[in-house]
Amino acid sequence: MTSALPAYIIWDMNPDIFTIPFLNHPLRWYGILFAVGFFLGQQVMYYIYRKEGRSPGEIDTLTIYSVVATVLGARLGHVLFYDPAYYFSNPLKILATWEGGLASHGGVIGMAIALYLFARKTNVPFLWIVDRIAIAGCLAGAAIRMGNLTNSEMVGIPTTMPWGFIFTLVDDVPRHPAQLYEALYCLALFGLLFWMWFRFRDTMRNGFIFGWFLIILFSLRFVDEFLKVNQEAFEDTMVLNMGQLLSIPLVLTGIVILIVTARQKKARAEDELKEA
Numbered sequence: 001m002t003s004a005l006p007a008y009i010i011w012d013m014n015p016d017i018f019t020i021p022f023l024n025h026p027l028r029w030y031g032i033l034f035a036v037g038f039f040l041g042q043q044v045m046y047y048i049y050r051k052e053g054r055s056p057g058e059i060d061t062l063t064i065y066s067v068v069a070t071v072l073g074a075r076l077g078h079v080l081f082y083d084p085a086y087y088f089s090n091p092l093k094i095l096a097t098w099e100g101g102l103a104s105h106g107g108v109i110g111m112a113i114a115l116y117l118f119a120r121k122t123n124v125p126f127l128w129i130v131d132r133i134a135i136a137g138c139l140a141g142a143a144i145r146m147g148n149l150t151n152s153e154m155v156g157i158p159t160t161m162p163w164g165f166i167f168t169l170v171d172d173v174p175r176h177p178a179q180l181y182e183a184l185y186c187l188a189l190f191g192l193l194f195w196m197w198f199r200f201r202d203t204m205r206n207g208f209i210f211g212w213f214l215i216i217l218f219s220l221r222f223v224d225e226f227l228k229v230n231q232e233a234f235e236d237t238m239v240l241n242m243g244q245l246l247s248i249p250l251v252l253t254g255i256v257i258l259i260v261t262a263r264q265k266k267a268r269a270e271d272e273l274k275e276a
Contacts, residue, residue: 007162008162008163008164008166009163010166010168011152011165011166012168015029015152017029029147029150030147030151032147033143033144033147037142037144038063038066038067040136040140041139041140042063044139048135048136051201052201061118061121062133065115066111066114066133070107070110071102072110073107073111073113074102074103074106074107074110076094076106077105077109078103078106079094080106081105081106103246104221105246105250111137115133127257131210132209134209135190135197135209138186138193138217139187142184143183145180145183145186153179154178154231155170155178156175156176156181157227157228159174160174164176165180182224189217192212193212196209197209206261207261210257211261213254214253215251215258218250218251219247221243222243225240225241228243231243
């Protein structure tokens with residue numbers, strides 16, 4: 001007689017791979033997945049640059065800009081958006097990224113600033129480069145969320161769905177694997193945006209992919225937040241949590257980009273007709 005399969009998925013993964021000798025500090029799966037995400041994104045950018053006839057050598061500089069900007073932006077985003085009082089009282093803790101605390105919204109803002117500087121340095125249109133980096137960024141986002149899963153952090157609310165995860169490092173309650181949901185829709189968004197670029201890169205206006213990236217990613221993030229446990233206690237009294245409030249302006253920014261660039265393209269087409 002065979003035993004019945006468990007009703008839920010037991011998630012008891014150790015977030016540490018091993019402890020680094022002499023440093024007494026663990027090497028975590030999160031760090032490996034973070035690096036893998038950026039490596040995969042870098043390979044996608046190499047491919048895009050070769051296809052578009054640009055020097056792949058620029059990607060090495062772009063990678064440095066991207067990693068530094070993402071980490072700094074995500075860390076400062078967490079500090080400012082989620083617990084400024086604590087960090088301003090303990091400023092050295094701002095540097096303690098190994099203790100956790102990275103906000104994806106801050107990472108996007110930091111990346112946008114870095115890409116503006118990169119665009120000026122390499123003399124490419126800002127919207128051209130953010131269109132391409134948005135594609136690669138989806139892979140990095142998926143890998144980082146899988147890192148959150150290995151850490152048993154950003155867990156979901158309780159569920160009775162058969163795919164619920166019991167995070168044994170948290171409690172024995174079946175929960176939505178909200179990190180996994182986000183990783184999966186980041187992968188799906190990567191496929192969509194890459195297809196857009198591959199199919200329409202010669203005719204699409206700059207900002208088209210980035211606009212849709214912001215709209216789709218942060219609309220899904222807004223919905224996903226309903227399935228997550230709030231990160232900070234102060235969010236429990238809010239109608240919408242901080243992740244949702246920060247997602248709204250990014251969705252609106254995407255809409256504005258699509259509207260403005262569409263009008264610019266229409267105006268250029270009308271001018272060309274007048275000159276013909």
